[in-house]
Amino acid sequence: MRLFDDELRRALRRLDAPPGFTNRVMARVEQAPAMKATSVWLRPVQALWNWAEAWTGRRAALGLAATAAILVLAVSFAVWRQHRLHEEQRQGELARAQVMQALRVTSVKLQRVRSRVRQATQGGDRAPHRDKGSRTNRSDQRGDLARARQGGFVELEI
Amino acid sequence: MNEELRGEDWGCGVSNGTLEGGVLELARTGDSFGFERIVREYQSMVFSLAYYFLHDAGRAEEIAQETFLRLYQNLDRIESPAHLVQWLRKVTWRCAIDDSRKNSHQHSVSFDEAPEPAVEPKGGDLLAERSVRAMVASLPPRPRMMVILRYQEELELAEIAEVMGIPVNTVKSSLNRALGVLRSKLTRVLGDVTA
């Protein structure tokens, strides 16, 4: 067996390239298109391609690449959609908070107005009270918003 | 043209295939001197692979030039000197198999039909070597390259599988069958070689 192997090794030992081989290669290289520039971020992709091509052949590597691209797209879409939902939730919560704040401010101010009206009409500062358009008599005037809504209005000067 | 070549014909030493650190990086920058160093370092390996596969010096040089040209255009994909060696072997194999299919000079034959050498070698290693090379060249393409990679490059089965892009088990079975055929033929021609 060893003799056989030795025979094969001897017969198939490396040979020198023909004379001038390097010069001929360099001559062709000078005429060839420049080395393809690869951006750094593409190198891992190329490394993966090389591996796939070496293991499975070009066609299968293309199929793998297509499958990988579809998977990447599907995952990206899922991530984007999740982000959109999260963002929508955030925006919705923000809008709700603004509604609550606006209603609070409005309510507080209306309460203040009502209180001021009552303060004035209950004789807190002895302010003259002019009531136009009200059908009720003076003693019944309360100066609150409900009465104003009924058709009259309250004008007080303190 | 089918020339028989011997390692000592040209008076040049055969490189051991190791590349100095930094030469690859130099070549990547576009430096022609760096790339020339790479060519000189590996031209023997590449040419020999092509020659033993095609058994034709002219076509072998064409394949070897094409391999280095592709290397020049893809230097940025080479990660290390070790990667460079494997890359060269792979591309040489692909270029050689493409060429053999294109030219169809060597028909694919079954193992048992591999022809006996026309002239029986008598004494002298040269004749034995010529016989062995001829028998190897007559093998079907895949087993042929397996034998060449096994005995020229002394690769392990897994390394051969990686170069050729086929499963290790396929390499194992194909190589065993090819060696079995070679052994029996060589025995008939050269006498008992199983000692």
Place this chain on the structure above:
Amino acid sequence: MKPHCKKLEGLWSIPVLIGFGLAPAWAQNPKLDLNQLEKLASKADEVVDVTLDGSTLKFAEKFMEADKDEDDAEALNIIKNLTGIYVKSFEFDKPDQYSEADVEAIRAQLRNSSWNRMVNVTSHRNKELDEVYLMTGPDSKTNLGLAVIVAEPKELTVVNIVGPIDVDHLSALSGEMGVPDFEHKHEKSGGKHD
């Protein structure tokens, strides 16, 4: 139709009638222009600036959990048919940070016939003004909008609500939504108003 309109003859009556018909509708825009108040933000210590149009209100409604939160249920009931809520409220750390002209710019918009001033409380001594305006529809039953102006030495608030607002319902929110009952607090403090 007023008697003098019957005296109009010929084709001229048509555009006039159309003009009369359209004028109230055109003037009935309960949305106020509050942009001129934005310049006060840079001087204010605290600012509440809320601009909610119809689509935003509808969007916010989706996120109100009426079945889980009483405040949300109350708010939903108020805003369900509204088409806008606009609040500009500025609190200053010292008086005289806004001018009468700033307030007048808002009041001028409320002087057209479409707005009814319901409440006006003025204190020249304290330099305070409280006004409530309501815009009602042609039937005088439907509210189209609400405007509230509260002006104090160190605070100015303008609220404009567009849509059928229930004022009683809104003002009855005191004590709820985390809002203290100002009136009760005022009474407890002995009637002094700060």
